[in-house]
Amino acid sequence: MNIPAHVPAHLVYEFNHNTDEGLLSDPQQRFKELSDKFPGGLFYSPCLGGFWVMTNYENYATVANSPDLYSSREVTIPSTGGMYRLIPVNIDPPDHAKYRQVLAKQFSPPRMRKMEDDIRVLANQLIDNIVDKRACNFVDEFAEQLPVTVFMRMMGLPLDRLEEFRGWAMVALTETDPKTRMPVMMNIIGFMTESLQARNTERQDDLLSDIIHAEIDGRPITMEEAQAYCLLLFLAGLDTVVNATSFGIRHLAKDKTLQQQMRENPEIAPAFVEESLRRYSFVNIGRIVSKDHELNGQLLKADEMILVPQIPANLDEQAFENALEFQLNRKGPNRHVAFNTGPHNCLGAHLARIELALTYQEWCKRIPEFSEDPTVPPVLAAGPVMGMRNLQLTW
Numbered sequence: 022m023n024i025p026a027h028v029p030a031h032l033v034y035e036f037n038h039n040t041d042e043g044l045l046s047d048p049q050q051r052f053k054e055l056s057d058k059f060p061g062g063l064f065y066s067p068c069l070g071g072f073w074v075m076t077n078y079e080n081y082a083t084v085a086n087s088p089d090l091y092s093s094r095e096v097t098i099p100s101t102g103g104m105y106r107l108i109p110v111n112i113d114p115p116d117h118a119k120y121r122q123v124l125a126k127q128f129s130p131p132r133m134r135k136m137e138d139d140i141r142v143l144a145n146q147l148i149d150n151i152v153d154k155r156a157c158n159f160v161d162e163f164a165e166q167l168p169v170t171v172f173m174r175m176m177g178l179p180l181d182r183l184e185e186f187r188g189w190a191m192v193a194l195t196e197t198d199p200k201t202r203m204p205v206m207m208n209i210i211g212f213m214t215e216s217l218q219a220r221n222t223e224r225q226d227d228l229l230s231d232i233i234h235a236e237i238d239g240r241p242i243t244m245e246e247a248q249a250y251c252l253l254l255f256l257a258g259l260d261t262v263v264n265a266t267s268f269g270i271r272h273l274a275k276d277k278t279l280q281q282q283m284r285e286n287p288e289i290a291p292a293f294v295e296e297s298l299r300r301y302s303f304v305n306i307g308r309i310v311s312k313d314h315e316l317n318g319q320l321l322k323a324d325e326m327i328l329v330p331q332i333p334a335n336l337d338e339q340a341f342e343n344a345l346e347f348q349l350n351r352k353g354p355n356r357h358v359a360f361n362t363g364p365h366n367c368l369g370a371h372l373a374r375i376e377l378a379l380t381y382q383e384w385c386k387r388i389p390e391f392s393e394d395p396t397v398p399p400v401l402a403a404g405p406v407m408g409m410r411n412l413q414l415t416w
């Protein structure tokens with residue numbers, strides 16, 4: 022085991038967020054244990070080439086708000102070695118702002134609110150296919166379908182290829198073997214590139230057109246940059262929503278009182294969305310240290326990687342009293358960091374909140390009292406975006 026000399030022995034702990042058994046059984050509980058084990062808010066794992074792991078809210082906020090010290094030119098551990106670029110997330114301030122601006126208007130709250138009616142109709146169409154079966158794999162039959170369809174419509178990808186695209190998306194988002202995943206990623210990039218080229222010739226009213234006709238710093242965007250936006254939107258906007266809805270619905274399946282409350286009083290959905298994102302956050306973002314410096318007295322060296330998981334921040338007792346408790350009406354604003362904080366805070370947060378709230382409202386309205394099927398345990402996935410691959414429900 023190669024431990025750098027500046028890392029004290031008491032902070033060393035073998036941990037691999039891509040394969041950890043604890044994360045595969047209960048990611049929130051597992052990170053809570055790690056926070057208790059390292060109350061200083063930081064430890065060092067020698068796995069995957071070695072990296073630091075943040076374990077409290079304060080350190081999370083420091084890292085997220087200090088892009089000069091913690092660069093996002095690498096956001097996955099181990100590093101992808103620059104295999105592909107994701108814009109705007111891989112770009113640090115000050116350049117980041119002009120790249121982010123290209124998407125900002127398209128994801129504004131008024132634009133997103135205009136999509137509400139369509140998303141509600143879509144949620145109901147998906148429920149129509151399931152309701153009479155009295156059982157379903159929620160991930161497969163609802164959670165994955167909704168955001169993929171919303172994404173394709175928003176981008177302007179041809180809906181007659183929805184099934185084909187959905188098939189690719191599922192492999193790209195769930196497959197961990199690069200040999201299987203890479204050819205599918207290439208199909209997705211190829212499909213988006215074709216569509217970008219078509220919009221280059223003939224502009225339409227969709228996000229692909231806005232991207233390919235955008236200007237960055239007064240010059241036309243390049244095709245390589247346009248692809249990097251599309252790839253990020255694909256990776257950031259699908260799997261995240263799938264897992265957030267699955268954790269939320271699983272909580273409702275366990276808490277019948279809250280489930281009934283949602284049925285009778287759907288206005289609680291926005292508060293439910295926030296508390297569920299806090300209690301069941303699931304994204305592990307990565308950063309790379311830009312220069313030698315100390316964080317709470319611990320030396321971090323340039324080019325070291327840091328995992329910045331949201332779970333220990335959102336379950337930190339200093340930030341959230343009785344953090345493991347699900348409290349619909351937490352005192353004060355819910356300062357969770359599920360959508361990150363700082364310059365890279367999630368641009369799709371408004372859209373995600375709408376998709377989540379409508380899912381909880383429509384699901385509870387249409388599906389009678391539902392429970393987890395005790396004979397088919399959920400299958401969880403670890404990695405940069407942790408979540409559920411299977412959630413069997415019955416009603």
Ligand code: HEM
Nearest residue numbers: 109110257258261262265304306360361365367368369373
């Ligand atoms: C519950 C669902 C979602 C969660 C939990 C989530 C979470 C996050 C997080 C943690 C980041 C920060 C990444 C980093 O700093 O390394 C991020 C960034 C981003 N997200 Fe989301 N996201 C969600 C849904 C979406 C959706 C639906 C879209 C769009 C279709 C989207 C688009 C983006 C974009 C463009 C960024 C990059 C922002 C920047 O770098 O300035 N996200 N998201």
